Amino acid sequence: MLRFASRLALPTRRQPSAILYLAAQHRALTTSLSHVASSPFAKGSATRTPAATVSTATPVVSARNASTGAQALQSLSQRPPRVLVTGSLGQLGLALVNEMRTRYGVGNVVASDIRKPTAGLPIAHPEGPFVYADVMNYPLLERIIVDFQIDWVVHYSAMLSAVAEKEPARALNVNITGFQNVLELSRIHKLRLFCPSTIGAFGPQTPKINTPDLTIMNPNTIYGITKVHMELLGEYYHEKFGVDFRSARYPGILSVDTMPGGGTTDYAIDIFHHALQTNSYNCFLKPETRLPMMYISDCIEGTLQLMEAPVEKLTQRVYNMAADSFTPAELDVAIREHYAPDFQMNYVPDSRQAIADSWPASLDDSLARRDWGWKPQYDTAAMVHKMWTGIAAQYTPGPTKLEDASELTKVTQA
């Protein structure tokens, strides 16, 4: 089994707004406490929707005790947001929940998924609320939003590019129906909604280099089609109903503590685990396949910058977000030059190659930089350093564990 580092090393810097949030949270906690254990979602309580399991330890700062709805609304600008994160046990959700709980208060960030949190996951605040939430279950989602008095939703549940090609019907359901549910609930309950898009929203006719925000998309994958649907529908709900929908098109995200969920950029994480375990890697993309990539700390920081940006700063609702781009061959060279001179890279492209070939090689993110101050901290060299040193620390010295490496690639023959 993989041994994960116990905590995700995310930046702990706090912005002034977060300090205000935390001070306000402290005040609110002393005057108005509602315990998750009293929620109808607490274990053992009768619900009409599937039973949700909730951690019982952490109080949620609640507006339910406010005497009027108006008071609750008024206090919103003075307290941290209460956030629901769907798909929170995935590669990105775990990191986002950890950072949001640091900034907004543990009890204010409700993690959710359709899986159980298992031992060994890098969950920094395990005492925080966790609920079962299938994004296809509209009544259950609505109940969670109302019971926890949610202000913001970060909608992370989705099927990624490679697994979506294998199970298109399920991907359409999860990615399209799931998004439509949270979008409609955002309209009804006046929520701020963030849903990530991706380089996978672009297609073979898109300009490949410095792809701008507004250009031809025409993706030719199920994943890309569901993401373009999401972008357009979110923009429509914003225009028509004023929903505060926000989205960033992420590149492939590299992380040390969490494993990727079945995408086309997964090779750039798998390679480090294989190099450290077996000193070799069979890459499923060709050596010259250039794709935009980003380190997870940048991804989480940028996402929170966009979520927290004052509405008047936003000139559009969907932004490209970039850091750097590299190819498998460049990663191979970087690993051999700096860490493992005998590392052996083999190229065995499979059906994921066609997906990668349809995506941009680099993104123009100048509008994100201009509008909400986006600026990545990690270039390729810095990403490789973080990945190698972070993943190396997870493996104890000893005999090569081939069986571990064979578990790493979630999609072996897409």
Ligand SMILES: NC(=O)c1ccc[n+]([C@@H]2O[C@H](COP(=O)([O-])OP(=O)(O)OC[C@H]3O[C@@H](n4cnc5c(N)ncnc54)[C@H](O)[C@@H]3O)[C@@H](O)[C@H]2O)c1
């Ligand atoms: N990781 C990347 O490189 C990357 C890049 C671009 C965009 N994104 C986007 O970011 C978001 C998060 O990606 P990730 O890498 O963490 O994905 P992931 O596959 O690691 O996690 C997705 C989570 O969603 C959950 N899920 C699946 N079906 C569900 C359902 N019906 N109801 C509720 N939860 C369900 C899964 O259990 C899983 O924990 C996705 O929207 C993805 O498209 C990711």
Ligand SMILES: C[C@@H](O)[C@H](N)C(=O)O
């Ligand atoms: C790029 C992104 O959307 C995801 N990592 C995938 O490859 O599917």
